[in-house]
Amino acid sequence: MSGDILQIFSEFLGTLILVLLGDGVVAAVCLKKSKAEASGWIVIALGWGAAVTIAVYIAGFMGPAHINPAVTLAMAISGNISWGLVIPFILAQVAGGIVGAVLVWLTYIDHFAATEDKGAILGTFATGPAIKNHPANVITEVIGTIVLVLGLLSFSQYTFADGMTPVVVGLLIVSIGLSLGGATGYAINPARDLGPRIAHQFLPIKNKGNSDWGYSWVPIVGPMIGAVIGALLFLVMT
Template sequence: MSDMTQIFSEFLGTAMLILLGSGVCAAVNLAKSKAQASGWIVIAAGWATAVTIAVYASSFMGPAHLNPAVTIGMAIAGKFAWNLVFPFIIAQIIGAMVGATLVWLAYLPHWAETKDQGAILGTFATGPAIRNLPANLVTEIIGTFVLVFALLAFGETTFADGTNPMVVGILILAIGLSLGGPTGYAINPARDLGPRLAHQLLPIANKGNSDWGYSLVPIVGPIIGGAVAAGVFNILPL
């Protein structure tokens, strides 16, 4: 595939990821949604299936990273060309903004019915259960380490044709259920930054501030976690 096709696939796949992933957050968080208050299991399952569908929808055109931490980790591990890292990241962030905008449109009447500003922000961006930035950063590092190391390990395994995205979805489900409680498991800088920018810019009824004071945690933590995972992978005696 050409470089432009691969870059477009990152935009499209990340938009799909956020549309479905933030969509399940909207379903659970927003007032008068039929899925309101259905809980963490629904959110974790929704994100897992969102990743699965997004990978299926984009992997025929490119590697379907859909995540700057994965792109950087793959480059560090020698599995991806460095000259495409920055274009991929830009495409991922823009795709995430588009996906979040589509969620806003899909749930348009519900924002005015939702008075909880935290629930509205939580539909777009992650936030900690207990605000402790160093601890929150460690959580994101650990979660993304698991993500990127597992993806690199998957690359050394042969799966039946067409099943890779389902295995990745299981990985996301495991991370969400086991490690998602403290921070909402961004494990993806674009997943948080793109929707947070959309929250800042869109005329969302009843929204509060976009909590930019927390925003570095889901950007820096995943990048560190992905880089460490790639570094560990590189020193294995393969």
């Protein structure tokens, strides 16, 4: 497998694992009759941090393991990857998000059938705000993604013990989730939201409602703006 194709595949696989484990913990907490039902936000935030860590370990030996279009954009702006890889990476990431979400549905298929709360069902796929206010929600996603990008780019200035970088990245995600995630569910990743939202649209889930496409642009636009700002801030800092 050629270098570019391997890297593109790694973005697909990494995002698939990210969504499988990340949306998986949300399903475990939110769906009826799950053994982890109602275990709370801390479990979700820790689960997403672990999901990022494991996804980066699985994909990272094949490519940069961005698993996030916002990160890919930031890395292109900062000169860490070729601009020619941006669109292929993003397409692979969204596709991975779709497949990962389908696997979550298959894992919890009986629990989806037992759940009547349409919001809880959608929440296992895509993010949504605690208070719907699109301008404020965009700002939240921008701020969270700036922290993400500054963290990732700043980590490159340090030397970690061999194999420890994914753990540090996972800790960054946990921190963002616990501190900034309460307002919008901290997408900070367009593929993590768009891919599963597409899956929610076409999967035959008994009690699902609509996929809330009216909100779907927020977790796309906010993180991409945050990526640009974060990358430019890092370039100024260095």
